[in-house]
Amino acid sequence: DQQVKQNSPSLSVQEGRISILNCDYTNSMFDYFLWYKKYPAEGPTFLISISSIKDKNEDGRFTVFLNKSAKHLSLHIVPSQPGDSAVYFCAASGRAETSGSRLTFGEGTQLTVNP
Amino acid sequence: ETGVTQSPTHLIKTRGQQVTLRCSSQSGHNTVSWYQQALGQGPQFIFQYYREEENGRGNFPPRFSGLQFPNYSSELNVNALELDDSALYLCASSLVVLTSGLYNEQFFGPGTRLTVL
Numbered sequence: 001d002q003q004v005k006q007n008s009p010s011l012s013v014q015e016g017r018i019s020i021l022n023c024d025y026t027n028s029m030f031d032y033f034l035w036y037k038k039y040p041a042e043g044p045t046f047l048i049s050i051s052s053i054k055d056k057n058e059d060g061r062f063t064v065f066l067n068k069s070a071k072h073l074s075l076h077i078v079p080s081q082p083g084d085s086a087v088y089f090c091a092a093s094g095r096a097e098t099s100g101s102r103l104t105f106g107e108g109t110q111l112t113v114n115p
Numbered sequence: 116e117t118g119v120t121q122s123p124t125h126l127i128k129t130r131g132q133q134v135t136l137r138c139s140s141q142s143g144h145n146t147v148s149w150y151q152q153a154l155g156q157g158p159q160f161i162f163q164y165y166r167e168e169e170n171g172r173g174n175f176p177p178r179f180s181g182l183q184f185p186n187y188s189s190e191l192n193v194n195a196l197e198l199d200d201s202a203l204y205l206c207a208s209s210l211v212v213l214t215s216g217l218y219n220e221q222f223f224g225p226g227t228r229l230t231v232l
Binding site: 004006034036041042043044045046049089091101102103104105106107108 | 119146148150155156157158159160163171173205207209211219220221222223224225226
């Protein structure tokens with residue numbers, strides 16, 4: 001039962017354009033959503049997060065949008081840079097008092113930004 | 116820099132053997148989680164330790180076990196290795212205050228690549 005799904009295994013964009021990565025979830029108990037970036041031979045690195053009480057969170061070039069009614073979130077990167085090329089994981093967590101910091105991950109999307 | 120380290124980096128074992136993977140959490144963090152990442156998939160939650168006690172477990176059999184020590188280090192033990200146990204094993208540490216209702220960021224180590232032949 002895949003509770004967090006990233007339906008696009010890969011995405012290729014030109015430098016300077018917008019990258020949009022999508023994620024869907026099924027568990028309505030998820031309370032917090034995160035995006036992680038992973039380079040080969042490294043562990044996932046936290047990128048940006050959003051609480052279920054918000055619909056948008058922005059940090060520099062990165063913006064995460066949450067649509068609770070659709071159980072959908074997306075990560076926008078603008079402008080995209082070649083150094084953004086990595087695997088991006090969407091992850092979700094329940095409330096801390098019930099699930100600690102347990103994360104449920106999607107399958108990942110390989111983003112390639114072409115110069 | 117996250118401060119989370121894992122050892123060894125790579126490991127090769129044969130089916131039926133036992134393995135111990137180690138993780139050193141970031142100083143001050145009271146929670147460590149272990150994840151298994153198979154090739155082409157996202158990390159899957161194995162279990163979590165909060166203040167040295169297991170606090171949640173994913174869909175993994177009992178031959179996966181763990182320990183968390185007061186010095187912030189932790190271990191993942193896998194008995195009776197199977198071919199499907201071949202994966203990248205990630206540990207992540209965080210500071211969790213259960214009563215706060217707040218989520219606290221997890222910091223991941225670089226992982227241990229386990230190959231079972």
